[in-house]
Amino acid sequence: MEGLERQEGLESREAGGFRERKEPEGSDARVRIPRMRVMAPSDFRPDFDPNVLAAGGGKVPASPAGRYAPSPSGDLHLGNLRTAVLAWLFARHAGYAFRMRVDDIDAQRSSSEAAARQLEDLASVGIDHDGPVTSQQENLNHYATALRKLQAAGLVYECYCSRKDIQEATRAPHARPGIYPGTCRSLNSAERVAARQELREQGRVPALRLAAGVDSWQVKEAFSAKATDGVYRDEVDDMVLRRGGNVMPGCAPGEDGDDGAGGHANDYAYNLAVVVDDALTGVRQVVRGDDLLSSAPRQAYVAHLLGLDPVEYVHVPLVLGPGGKRLAKRDGAVTLRDMDSPVEALRWILDSLGDAVDVARDAVDSLGDAVGVATEHSNDEAYSRDGVDSSVDTGQRGYSSNSAQRILTQALETFDPAKLPREPVWWNGITR
Numbered sequence: 331m332e333g334l335e336r337q338e339g340l341e342s343r344e345a346g347g348f349r350e351r352k353e354p355e356g357s358d359a360r361v362r363i364p365r366m367r368v369m370a371p372s373d374f375r376p377d378f379d380p381n382v383l384a385a386g387g388g389k390v391p392a393s394p395a396g397r398y399a400p401s402p403s404g405d406l407h408l409g410n411l412r413t414a415v416l417a418w419l420f421a422r423h424a425g426y427a428f429r430m431r432v433d434d435i436d437a438q439r440s441s442s443e444a445a446a447r448q449l450e451d452l453a454s455v456g457i458d459h460d461g462p463v464t465s466q467q468e469n470l471n472h473y474a475t476a477l478r479k480l481q482a483a484g485l486v487y488e489c490y491c492s493r494k495d496i497q498e499a500t501r502a503p504h505a506r507p508g509i510y511p512g513t514c515r516s517l518n519s520a521e522r523v524a525a526r527q528e529l530r531e532q533g534r535v536p537a538l539r540l541a542a543g544v545d546s547w548q549v550k551e552a553f554s555a556k557a558t559d560g561v562y563r564d565e566v567d568d569m570v571l572r573r574g575g576n577v578m579p580g581c582a583p584g585e586d587g588d589d590g591a592g593g594h595a596n597d598y599a600y601n602l603a604v605v606v607d608d609a610l611t612g613v614r615q616v617v618r619g620d621d622l623l624s625s626a627p628r629q630a631y632v633a634h635l636l637g638l639d640p641v642e643y644v645h646v647p648l649v650l651g652p653g654g655k656r657l658a659k660r661d662g663a664v665t666l667r668d669m670d671s672p673v674e675a676l677r678w679i680l681d682s683l684g685d686a687v688d689v690a691r692d693a694v695d696s697l698g699d700a701v702g703v704a705t706e707h708s709n710d711e712a713y714s715r716d717g718v719d720s721s722v723d724t725g726q727r728g729y730s731s732n733s734a735q736r737i738l739t740q741a742l743e744t745f746d747p748a749k750l751p752r753e754p755v756w757w758n759g760i761t762r
């Protein structure tokens with residue numbers, strides 16, 4: 331599992347564990363069903379001030395920022411790295427700070443070793459960042475605060491549905507595919523008590539869902555071809571805010587990890603977490619793979635309900651492997667560690683940006699010389715000029731991340747987002 335796939339995996343679990351399928355264009359399958367009215371006005375905006383919530387009580391950096399936030403479940407591949415380079419370029423081009431965050435909300439699939447390797451790889455292709463690396467596991471108390479705000483506004487309800495329940499419900503004649511039909515929203519309190527008890531006997535606790543007051547929401551989308559006039563609109567449903575699941579073993583009421591119902595206090599959904607994370611670090615611009623485009627309106631709606639400023643999205647095409655599916659490890663040598671040097675990856679990424687950047691091929695190739703990679707433009711003088719003034723030890727490759735940073739800086743100086751290809755990028759192996 332790669333970073334971006336991981337994130338998508340989380341997305342697909344939002345609605346209770348079933349995979350969302352988008353209907354093809356022009357499909358008439360999405361018949362709207364009347365929705366239960368929300369218990370609170372749809373425009374209710376609880377007062378959620380990230381400055382107050384900042385860790386340690388300190389002020390959050392006010393400067394607007396972009397970010398990259400990989401999920402540490404394995405090494406980043408070229409597609410992830412390309413997106414990271416683009417996130418860096420877009421942020422720096424806008425004059426924003428650039429934040430780095432480890433999206434480890436799924437603790438079971440995350441490891442600090444993977445996170446360290448990802449950060450090392452990002453540094454070795456020249457990506458720097460402002461401020462400390464943060465992580466979702468550090469922000470759990472902030473997710474709890476955000477959830478309480480929504481609960482206080484009457485916008486959260488318990489969902490007792492199993493994965494199977496939801497699959498069956500979404501197959502019903504008038505269901506919107508992939509959209510939670512609100513089964514548990516209208517239960518009365520007696521029904522809730524019974525359903526909660528039934529789950530409890532199975533050793534499980536309910537999920538918590540947002541009582542959405544809208545069917546769709548729009549976001550500012552600066553790049554995707556699916557946006558119209560810089561605006562993208564998509565469905566919003568009663569998304570999961572905190573997952574249900576098995577009662578945490580040995581967790582007694584009041585203990586750390588207990589949510590008051592004997593459940594998973596910390597199993598927050600990505601759609602809630604990401605919104606809070608971004609607000610805490612002043613993120614105004616989110617650049618990521620376009621597999622996450624359809625989840626942007628959900629996240630923006632949650633941000634709206636929390637009274638947070640909307641972010642601007644830039645969803646960039648995924649890199650596709652030789653088979654036309656998204657690049658994955660099955661496609662061969664696709665991580666930095668599979669390659670002779672990060673230079674190969676950097677060269678490929680810059681080439682893939684087409685006319686959006688103008689970096690002399692010689693400059694990149696001379697970087698290759700610095701790590702002894704055979705290139706067609708071998709040039710020892712360039713190597714000695716470049717030196718090995720590494721500020722980041724990138725392992726045994728004897729490679730200077732400062733040199734890569736200089737290349738990225740050149741790319742930034744010439745970066746023209748309007749010239750960035752909108753089509754998916756194909757990867758067919760590295761050619762030197």
Ligand SMILES: [Zn+2]
Binds near residue numbers: 488491512513515
């Ligand atoms: Zn339900």
